[in-house]
Amino acid sequence: MSGASLAGLRDRLGPGSAVRTSLARDLPASFVVFLVALPLCMGIAIASGVPPERGLITGLVGGIVVGLIAGSPLQVSGPAAGLAVIVYGFVQAHGLDALGPVLVVAGLVQLAAGALRIGGWFRAISPAVVHGMLAGIGILIVLAQLHVLTDAMPQASGLDNLVAIPAAFFDFVTGVGDRPGAVLVGGATIAAMIAWERLRPARLRLLPGALIGVLAGSLVAGVGGLAVKRVVVPEAIFSGLALPNPEAWARLAEAEIVVMALVIAVIASAESLLSAAAVDRMHHGPRTRFDRELGAQGVGNLICGLLGALPMTGVIVRSSANVQAGAVTRAATVMHGLWILAFLVALPWLLALVPTASLAGILVVTGWRLASPVHGLHLRARYGWTTAAIWFATLATVVAVDLLSGVLTGLALSLAQTLPSLRKGRLRIEHAAAPEVPGVPELRLSGAATFLQLPTLTAALERTPVGGEVRLGTEDLAAIDHTCLEMIGDWASRRMAAGTRVAVVGGSGLPHDRLAAAVAAPAQ
Numbered sequence: 001m002s003g004a005s006l007a008g009l010r011d012r013l014g015p016g017s018a019v020r021t022s023l024a025r026d027l028p029a030s031f032v033v034f035l036v037a038l039p040l041c042m043g044i045a046i047a048s049g050v051p052p053e054r055g056l057i058t059g060l061v062g063g064i065v066v067g068l069i070a071g072s073p074l075q076v077s078g079p080a081a082g083l084a085v086i087v088y089g090f091v092q093a094h095g096l097d098a099l100g101p102v103l104v105v106a107g108l109v110q111l112a113a114g115a116l117r118i119g120g121w122f123r124a125i126s127p128a129v130v131h132g133m134l135a136g137i138g139i140l141i142v143l144a145q146l147h148v149l150t151d152a153m154p155q156a157s158g159l160d161n162l163v164a165i166p167a168a169f170f171d172f173v174t175g176v177g178d179r180p181g182a183v184l185v186g187g188a189t190i191a192a193m194i195a196w197e198r199l200r201p202a203r204l205r206l207l208p209g210a211l212i213g214v215l216a217g218s219l220v221a222g223v224g225g226l227a228v229k230r231v232v233v234p235e236a237i238f239s240g241l242a243l244p245n246p247e248a249w250a251r252l253a254e255a256e257i258v259v260m261a262l263v264i265a266v267i268a269s270a271e272s273l274l275s276a277a278a279v280d281r282m283h284h285g286p287r288t289r290f291d292r293e294l295g296a297q298g299v300g301n302l303i304c305g306l307l308g309a310l311p312m313t314g315v316i317v318r319s320s321a322n323v324q325a326g327a328v329t330r331a332a333t334v335m336h337g338l339w340i341l342a343f344l345v346a347l348p349w350l351l352a353l354v355p356t357a358s359l360a361g362i363l364v365v366t367g368w369r370l371a372s373p374v375h376g377l378h379l380r381a382r383y384g385w386t387t388a389a390i391w392f393a394t395l396a397t398v399v400a401v402d403l404l405s406g407v408l409t410g411l412a413l414s415l416a417q418t419l420p421s422l423r424k425g426r427l428r429i430e431h432a433a434a435p436e437v438p439g440v441p442e443l444r445l446s447g448a449a450t451f452l453q454l455p456t457l458t459a460a461l462e463r464t465p466v467g468g469e470v471r472l473g474t475e476d477l478a479a480i481d482h483t484c485l486e487m488i489g490d491w492a493s494r495r496m497a498a499g500t501r502v503a504v505v506g507g508s509g510l511p512h513d514r515l516a517a518a519v520a521a522p523a524q
Contacts, residue, residue, distance in 0.1 A: 063337020136398025
């Protein structure tokens with residue numbers, strides 16, 4: 001049912017029926033998201049080097065607390081694979097106790113950024129940098145989880161994990177411990193997950209592949225009587241939650257700890273807001289209020305820091321499942337958090353039946369998908385080799401050095417790519433009426449449109465009326481970078497879905513052609 005038809009149904013049935021109508025869609029959607037989130041929360045926690053219940057606590061906070069105040073009503077927040085590599089390295093170097101104060105500071109930074117209304121600036125990060133960062137993280141996740149897949153411990157860095165793979169393979173061949181059994185469990189998980197996603201019946205399409213994978217891996221381990229590692233669950237699952245001790249707070253005086261807090265704040269904010277922008281493209285309901293979403297993420301990370309849980313972001317996998325399952329309000333997100341709470345209270349013993357190799361299998365698939373070269377090929381085909389090179393340089397530096405170095409490298413290269421365009425003049429935006437078509441609004445762009453002016457350009461586009469026709473005049477547009485092209489393409493896609501005709505007029509040459517292609521591409 002479309003957004004317009006659902007709104008019409010609500011109007012006919014009245015306010016009470018409107019609530020019942022939305023609940024009828026939000027309740028089943030919340031359970032679907034819960035089934036998606038459950039194995040991912042545990043798997044990401046283990047990949048982060050922390051007990052699995054810490055990941056579930058983050059999912060609980062992301063659902064109930066952040067869900068109530070989020071600026072993106074249909075986005076689902078929780079522990080993210082993109083931060084697992086950072087957290088693992090930090091916990092190995094500084095201990096789990098030091099993570100709490102780091103998250104509190106990161107949350108306060110996000111709150112301040114939201115209050116200062118700089119949420120929109122995170123959208124100005126080049127897609128080449130973002131996709132390169134995620135691809136690098138995906139490679140690091142695969143390299144680490146291949147070791148967990150054999151019931152071994154991962155190394156501290158991606159290169160160390162790569163070097164250790166031959167030794168892990170030797171242990172597997174010689175049968176050290178129950179490595180073959182663990183690989184069998186992990187392989188069954190991967191096979192069942194992929195097969196289910198490709199072959200599942202239409203009536204069961206909302207049952208997530210990750211859950212089927214965990215069930216298959218657990219069944220293989222149980223029926224086969226395999227002596228593989230399983231999730232360790234404390235007798236009182238909430239017993240490990242406590243405020244950070246004074247020694248942990250005192251470590252905030254260390255420069256390295258403060259830098260880590262800033263790194264988590266920036267990366268978590270960028271991932272959350274980019275995910276929110278992607279969720280906006282999936283539905284026609286209320287648009288994301290980016291500054292509010294940034295503040296909500298800050299509240300969530302602050303609480304997770306106080307509880308000793310994992311950092312959170314808005315997560316595209318769970319969010320897309322929420323939209324595809326039919327959610328229409330934030331109630332679905334909140335109820336998914338309540339499902340997690342009910343599970344932790346009533347059925348914690350089920351966690352002890354899950355093999356860690358099965359959770360590793362899910363993350364191997366997740367990491368493989370993040371590392372897909374499709375984004376790099378798309379950037380090369382649409383924006384040229386230079387933009388694709390930024391993607392690859394970011395990816396390679398993330399894997400070879402660390403995440404922060406990779407992001408900084410990508411940002412520096414993006415700025416260098418933009419410098420020649422800046423010589424062509426600052427972007428100017430003029431609101432006018434189309435001279436040959438009275439009453440049709442036209443945004444006339446002149447100068448160079450780069451990511452440095454993205455918030456201004458975004459605000460101007462969002463102020464244009466919905467419905468009818470909107471024109472983008474490019475007669476004096478001298479240059480436009482791929483960040484602006486991606487944003488305009490997303491805006492045009494949403495407006496076209498709402499019945500607006502978007503036309504690129506009045507220009508010629510490369511900037512005009514690129515902009516026309518970006519506007520036309522979503523309609524193809």
